[in-house]
Amino acid sequence: MLNERIICAGFGGQGVMLMGQLISYAGMLEGKEVSWLPSYGPEMRGGTANCSVMVSDRPIGSPVITDDATVAMVLNLPSLDKFENDVVPGGKLLINSSLIEKKATRTDITAYYIPANEIAVELGNPRVANMVMLGAFLELTKTVEVSSVLSALKKTFGESKLHLMPVNEEAMKRGAAAVK
Amino acid sequence: MAKVLMKGNEAIGAAAIKAGCKYFFGYPITPQNELPEYMSKEMPKVGGVFLQAESEVAAINMVYGAAGCGARVMTSSSSPGIALKQEGITYIAGAELPCVIVNIVRGGPGLGGIQPAQSDYNQVTRGGGNGDYKLLVYAPANLQEMVDLMQEAFDAADYYRNPVMMVGDGMIGQMMEPIEFREMPSRFELPAKDWATTGTKGARKPNVINSLFLAPQQLEDHNIRLQAKYDAMKANEARFEAYNMENAEVVIVAYGTTSRIVRNAIIDLKEQGINVGLIRPITLWPFPDKAFDLVPETCKSLLSVEMSMGQMVDDIKIASNGRWPVHFYGRSGGMIPTPEGVMNKVKEMVGGAK
């Protein structure tokens, strides 16, 4: 039974909220039960942002993740420190190795190191690091289809940003390749 | 219409505008800020008015003024802000005006916290304001239900000429969930608002919006009339959902987001051979007393699960009238009950795992 509980975390501006929204949106398009919940209040004023995403076959109970994330994607060091212990044993931890030199300390989870910012810079758009991470996530978990995420992205972008689709799609491919 | 993914606070705003709300008066407070922000953006597009008041007190009094003119009007806030609005709410109830008040509940008492809570149960069902008055209080469990109930909330407010409160919590306000904006046929035949203060044009006697009755007999008559209205609301507006009641050993009572967590716990308990039912009040006032007639003979006890310290237990006791012992499990302060926590409590009640 599908029941993914996903944390996306990083600096404000890294696009972690969007990553989570795209997973939820794609899940909705596939008829799955989804929810997205941002951190809010003073903690988001400090410059770090995170959101909790649920994708499930059954109705979502609490949209809050306490210490039972099946996957955590961390894009900066404070997020690794904060969320490493919230992943369930056997869960996955995706680390943006471009900005995080530290390694995961736990041995009961699988850590993946993705140089998301370097790949994004190679692609000529440093802002798509989040999509590199998302590509890796989709490759590893198959929570939703890549095509659904692309449909969601298209809707989110609207007309004015459609020209950004190719680089975002490429970023997801490169992220997937990084964990193959 | 296709499903859309929308933040709760914004979905509330969209649903209100769809229900014909044209006026919004509010004041910033976490975790409901996206609602006034959304209204400031969207109201002008429909020829409506958004105004940020100088305080919650002023905002609810602007609602009072606008409602007196017959407008469909709304305000929103979160727990401490709702406490400030109580003065205006009792005046609106006393003057018998319709409006919708959204309360995205956060933890208390005092400044409390900003994380989700249900600790306004007493504030919204007992009323923090003075006098014998009641609000019709809806507590939807997900965004779809919140959106679906909005039309009814405005219609019921107009029909009963009474303030209606829509209660969510930080989770409902902040989360995104798929929503479909559906056409909701009105259950009410709404009379013309001939009491509204729109100027006499010299063609009728002045209309007066008022809650002052200095003569004791007049005020008692007013209260008796109000009470008859509340009795009608009790008879017609109590709403609930019953789930998995058949052969239940324990029936849990939970509302709002808490009921979602409980539902997952019930599924897991069933797999472990423990049958647990759920009564989910959709209206907190009137409390759905009749739901307890559905509790099966197999049931040995009731359990209130809340994000508060047992505020709903009294209502469960009144409604169940001594037929079953009532237990309590809750978290507070923004801590969210887990399915495991609920399951452990149930197991403790039924004497361990089977």
Place this chain on the structure above:
Amino acid sequence: MAIVAQKSKGLTDKETHYCPGCTHGIIHKLVAEVLEELDVLGETIGVAPVGCSVLAYDYFNCDMHEASHGRAPAVATGIKRVMPDKVVFTYQGDGDLASIGTAEIVHVAHRGEKITTIFVNNAIYGMTGGQMAPTTLIGQRATTAPLGRTVEHSGMPLRVSEMLATITGAVFVERVSVDTPANIRKAKKAIKEAFQCQLEGKGFSIVEVLSTCPTNWGMTPIDSLKWLQDNLIPYYPLGNFRKPGEVK
């Protein structure tokens, strides 16, 4: 026989509850006459306060709201925003406006809300029995200042018109008195100008009317008028503080 004077159509036939010698009656009459003369009675919604004039909704012959204590400007804002073409006024005393309702009056002016406020200042709480108001003078006795108000304890009396005149959105601010026939005529002129400002959509307008309270001042009506002249007017000077056009 020709009619030379009659009650304004702006007032109902209801007998008022005001004490003998109280100047509320005069002020009601002036507001009613102005509304009638401007031919806007049928387009007017008034807001009554909490205080002595709480029952004003029974006396003005137009649609009325009764507000909670101090909140009349907020209620009026709600009304005006729903019906921008109507004439909306609040009628408030000094406890209501200058004490519990300071936030509301400041912000209705701050927003330049196109309403008119009639502010009746008699330097005391009348309805509740003569307690000290923010406008009570130094040395003036009140039931909560039995030895007379002191600066040390309660500060200096609040000059509301001067304060509101500092706010850009308040386009018409004038203090008047109803102690003499001449002053009553000036008061009516100011009230009319204030409503005209509203009709022309210029912004917030307020007329502060110095008034008496023979009952709680413990004086005859005649002595009250004299006390107003000797004490209130020196501290609360009459005159215009702001007219449209002066707003920068």
